Amino acid sequence: MVKKILTLFVSTGLFAALGFANSCAPTAPNETSTTTLVSVPSSLALTRSAPSQNASIGLSCGCSFPLSVSGYAGDTSVIHFSVGALPDSTVHTVSAWFDPSLLTGSGVDSALIILTTPNDSVSPSRPGNPLYDTLRVRATY
Numbered sequence: 001m002v003k004k005i006l007t008l009f010v011s012t013g014l015f016a017a018l019g020f021a022n023s024c025a026p027t028a029p030n031e032t033s034t035t036t037l038v039s040v041p042s043s044l045a046l047t048r049s050a051p052s053q054n055a056s057i058g059l060s061c062g063c064s065f066p067l068s069v070s071g072y073a074g075d076t077s078v079i080h081f082s083v084g085a086l087p088d089s090t091v092h093t094v095s096a097w098f099d100p101s102l103l104t105g106s107g108v109d110s111a112l113i114i115l116t117t118p119n120d121s122v123s124p125s126r127p128g129n130p131l132y133d134t135l136r137v138r139a140t141y
Contacts, residue, residue, distance in 0.1 A: 035061045037117055037133040044096050046079070046139040052097035055135050057115055064088040065117045070132065074111030078103065079137050081113045096137040103141050110138045 038060055044053040059065050066088050072081065084093040094113060116130045 035059055035063070035131065037115060037131040039094070039115070039133050039135045043136040043138070046096065046098055046137060048100040048141050051100055051139075052095060053137075055094050055096070057092040057094055057133065057135075058090060059117070059131070062090060064090050067092040068116055070114040070116045072111065072113055074137075075109040076111050078109045079111035079139050081111075081137075083113075083115075094135055096135070098139045098141070100141045106141055108138065108140050110136065112136045 036059070037057065039055045039057050041055060044055060046053060057067060067083070069081075069083055079096060079098050082095040082097075084095075094115070096111075096113075098109075113135050115133050115135065118130050
């Protein structure tokens with residue numbers, strides 16, 4: 001009887017592990033092993049001599065994912081953003097730029113873009129909790 005119960009637990013655990021296998025999900029439940037959305041670099045500094053820069057956006061697991069923009073803040077009339085193709089990819093590119101020739105005098109402006117991906121695209125065991133990252137940009141002119 002004990003052998004049958006033990007066999008049932010082992011086979012149930014094996015089927016559960018196979019059913020929930022996901023190459024992007026952690027191999028075992030672990031609170032400290034979480035996937036995050038990451039911008040590299042995490043901020044951009046624009047200047048008159050370097051008025052545009054790019055950041056690479058990816059997941060810490062290296063998985064493909066869909067990227068979307070949740071919002072913008074700051075002086076987006078001066079600092080502009082462009083997000084590359086949004087279909088599933090392992091790395092997405094976000095560009096930030098400004099046109100110093102349109103600005104008179106000197107100053108500093110800042111803006112940010114809020115990026116997101118649905119967590120269930122990475123970890124189906126935790127649907128409904130999107131992953132967020134913010135790319136901050138500072139323009140000095």
